[in-house]
Amino acid sequence: MNFTVRDKTKQLVDDLKAICANHGLGNDGNEYKIITEVFLYKFMNDKFFFEVRTLNAKYQSATNLEELLKALPDDEYDLLLLELPASVAQLNREHYISNLFNSQNVPEFAKLFDDTMRSVASLNADIFSVGTSGGEKVRLFSGISQYVVEEAKRDGFCRAIVNKLFHCNFGEIFHEKYDFFATIFEYLIKDYNKDGGGKxxxxxxxxxxxxxxxxxxxxxxxxxxxxxxxxxxxxxxxxxxxxxxxxxxxxxxxxxxxxxxxxxxxxxxxxxxxxxxxxxxxxxxxxxxxxxxxxxxxxxxxxxxxxxxxxxxxxxxxxxxxxxxxxxxxxxxxxxxxxxxxxxxxxxxxxxxxxxxxxxxxxxxxxxxxxxxxxxxxxxxxxxxxxxxxxxxxxxxxxxxxxxxxxxxxxxxxxxxxxxxxxxxxxxxxxxxxxxxxxxxxxxxxxxxxxxxxxxxxxxxxxxxxxxxxxxxxxxxxxxxxxxxxxxxxxxxxxxxxxxxxxxxxxxFDVSIEYVNISAEEFSRRINESKTRLNELFNEGRKLEKDILGGLDGLFYVD
Missing domain, CATH: 3.40.50.150 (Vaccinia Virus protein VP39)
Structure with missing residues (x-):
C-alpha cells in the first residue's frame, strides 16, 4: 500500500471536517452528509478524468486534459461519455471542480455549488441512486450549503471546500486495491458510527x-x-x-x-x-x-x-x-x-x-x-x-x-x-x-x-x-x-x-487428566510429605490465630 497517498487522502478528510467545524458544523448531525457528498463528488471527478485518459493516447498524454475536453464539439464529447465504463459517473463540462474553482467570485456561489452537485446527481440518477422499500429513489447529492444556518456564511463555506478539493488529486489512488479503500473508508466514517449501540x-x-x-x-x-x-x-x-x-x-x-x-x-x-x-x-x-x-x-x-x-x-x-x-x-x-x-x-x-x-x-x-x-x-x-x-x-x-x-x-x-x-x-x-x-x-x-x-x-x-x-x-x-x-x-x-x-x-472438548506411573513406595513418600506440610500449615494457622486474639484483648483492655 502506498502510505503517502493514503496519508494525503486522510488529510483531505481531516481538512473537510475542519471546515465543517469552523462553520459550526463539527459533530453536527448533518456533518456526515456534507463529508460523504463532498468526498464522493471529488472522487467521481478524478475517476472521470482517470478513465478518460485510458480511452486513447491523445487523452493520456494531454498536459491539460480539462481544457482539451472543453474544446471538443458537443457531439464528440457525448460520444466520449458513451465510451466510459458504466461504473464511471457521467459529467458535463460545467460539473468539473475546476469550473467551480474558477467561478468563486460569482454572486451566490453556494447556490452554484449546490446546483452543480444536484445536476451531477440528476444526470447519474439511473445508476447512482439507492432505493427505499417503498420504491422511491434517493439521489446521490442533495446540496450542502443549507446546513450552514447563517446564509451570509454559506458562500464562504462552499469556497473553502472547493479550494481543498481543487488542490488535491485522487489520480494516484485508482490503482490501489480493496485494503487501501477499506482503510480510507473506515477513517472517513470513524466519527459517524459511534452511536450504533447495536441498532x-x-x-x-x-x-x-x-x-x-x-x-x-x-x-x-x-x-x-x-x-x-x-x-x-x-x-x-x-x-x-x-x-x-x-x-x-x-x-x-x-x-x-x-x-x-x-x-x-x-x-x-x-x-x-x-x-x-x-x-x-x-x-x-x-x-x-x-x-x-x-x-x-x-x-x-x-x-x-x-x-x-x-x-x-x-x-x-x-x-x-x-x-x-x-x-x-x-x-x-x-x-x-x-x-x-x-x-x-x-x-x-x-x-x-x-x-x-x-x-x-x-x-x-x-x-x-x-x-x-x-x-x-x-x-x-x-x-x-x-x-x-x-x-x-x-x-x-x-x-x-x-x-x-x-x-x-x-x-x-x-x-x-x-x-x-x-x-x-x-x-x-x-x-x-x-x-x-x-x-x-x-x-x-x-x-x-x-x-x-x-x-x-x-x-x-x-x-x-x-x-x-x-x-x-x-x-x-x-x-x-x-x-x-x-x-x-x-x-x-x-x-x-x-x-x-x-x-x-x-x-x-475432552477433559484431559495427566497420569504418571509411580511405585507404591514413591506414592507413600509423597503422601507423608503432604501430611507433614499440612500439619505445619495448621500449626502456623493456630499460632497466628492466638496472636491475633491476644492483640484484640489488649486493644479493648479498660483500666
Missing amino acids: YAEYYTPHAVARIMSEILVSDEVSNVKCYDPSAGTGSLLMSLAHQIGEDRCTIYSQDISQKSSTLLRMNLILNNLAHSLLNVVQGNTMTEPFHIIKREPKDGFDYIVSNPPFKLDFSDWRDRVDASHQTVQEGETEETKKLNARFFAGVPNIPNKDKDKMAIYLLFIQHIISSLNSKGKAAVVVPTGFLTEGKGRATSIANKIRMRLVDKGWLRAVVSMPSNIFATTGTNVSIIFIDKTNKSGKCVLVDASNLGTKIKDGKNQKMLLSIEEEQRIIDAVNGQAVVDDFSVVKSFADIKEAGYTFNPGAY
Whole structure:
C-alpha cells in the first residue's frame, strides 16, 4: 500500500471536517452528509478524468486534459461519455471542480455549488441512486450549503471546500486495491458510527471479523454469484466478501433501516468498484418489508449472505404484525407471500413486560437469512454467544428451534466463538455461525477463539485486536477441519443432537487428566510429605490465630 497517498487522502478528510467545524458544523448531525457528498463528488471527478485518459493516447498524454475536453464539439464529447465504463459517473463540462474553482467570485456561489452537485446527481440518477422499500429513489447529492444556518456564511463555506478539493488529486489512488479503500473508508466514517449501540448494523464491523467470515465462506473460486446482507450497515461485510470473490464476479444486494447507513454504504460501493450494484441497495425495515423477497430479486434466493444483525432492539410496535403474517396462510396467496410468511419457522419473540429494548431481534434475522438462501446457499452470521446454548432442551425456545433446524437439515458448517470486546462499541461476547446448504459431510467444526487477541485502548473503550496470524489460525481451523486441543473440534451432527443441540465449542472438548506411573513406595513418600506440610500449615494457622486474639484483648483492655 502506498502510505503517502493514503496519508494525503486522510488529510483531505481531516481538512473537510475542519471546515465543517469552523462553520459550526463539527459533530453536527448533518456533518456526515456534507463529508460523504463532498468526498464522493471529488472522487467521481478524478475517476472521470482517470478513465478518460485510458480511452486513447491523445487523452493520456494531454498536459491539460480539462481544457482539451472543453474544446471538443458537443457531439464528440457525448460520444466520449458513451465510451466510459458504466461504473464511471457521467459529467458535463460545467460539473468539473475546476469550473467551480474558477467561478468563486460569482454572486451566490453556494447556490452554484449546490446546483452543480444536484445536476451531477440528476444526470447519474439511473445508476447512482439507492432505493427505499417503498420504491422511491434517493439521489446521490442533495446540496450542502443549507446546513450552514447563517446564509451570509454559506458562500464562504462552499469556497473553502472547493479550494481543498481543487488542490488535491485522487489520480494516484485508482490503482490501489480493496485494503487501501477499506482503510480510507473506515477513517472517513470513524466519527459517524459511534452511536450504533447495536441498532441494526450502523457500527463498523471490525476488519478481522469481516475477513474471517469471507475467507471461510469463499475458499474456492466462484463467479456470477449474488451476495446479500439484510442488515448491511455501512457495508464492511459485503465489501470484504466481494473482494474475496472478485468485484467483477458478484452482485451485491442489501437492505438496512438506517438512512445514514445506506448513504455510507453507497459510498463504500462506489469506492470499491461496485457501483453496478447500487440499484440493489434498499433502505427499509427488512423484517416488515423484505424488499428482495417481495420483489423476488433474485428469484431463487442468494448464494452468499453475511450479516452482523442487531442483537437487542424494541420491535414491539410491529411485532404482532409480523407474527400474524407468519401464522396466517391465506387462500390463494402467491409464492412470494408464502415465502414471506414462512420465514419465521421458529417463531417470533414475545413482548416482555419491561425492558422492551432487549427484545431479541437477532432471532428474526437468523430465520430471515436461512429463508433467503437458495438451495446451495452459504451464510455467515454474527450472533451473541448466548445463542449457542440459549433455551437448550426447551421445545418452546426460538433459539433452540433454530439450532435444531440447522443440525437436523445438516446445514451447520461451523461455529466460532470470538474473543470478548472484539467490537469496541459493545461488551457483548459474540460468535459466528456458518451455514452451508451444500454440507454433505455430516459434521461441523466448532472453534473456541475466545482466548486469542491482544487488548488495546480504543477511545474510552477496551478492544480486543486479533493479529493476522490469529485470524489465519481461525480460518485454517474451519477450512481444514482441524482438531486442536482446547481450540477446535470436529463433531458429527449425531454428536450435536446427543449433546442437546448446544453449539458451545467448549462442551465438546475432552477433559484431559495427566497420569504418571509411580511405585507404591514413591506414592507413600509423597503422601507423608503432604501430611507433614499440612500439619505445619495448621500449626502456623493456630499460632497466628492466638496472636491475633491476644492483640484484640489488649486493644479493648479498660483500666
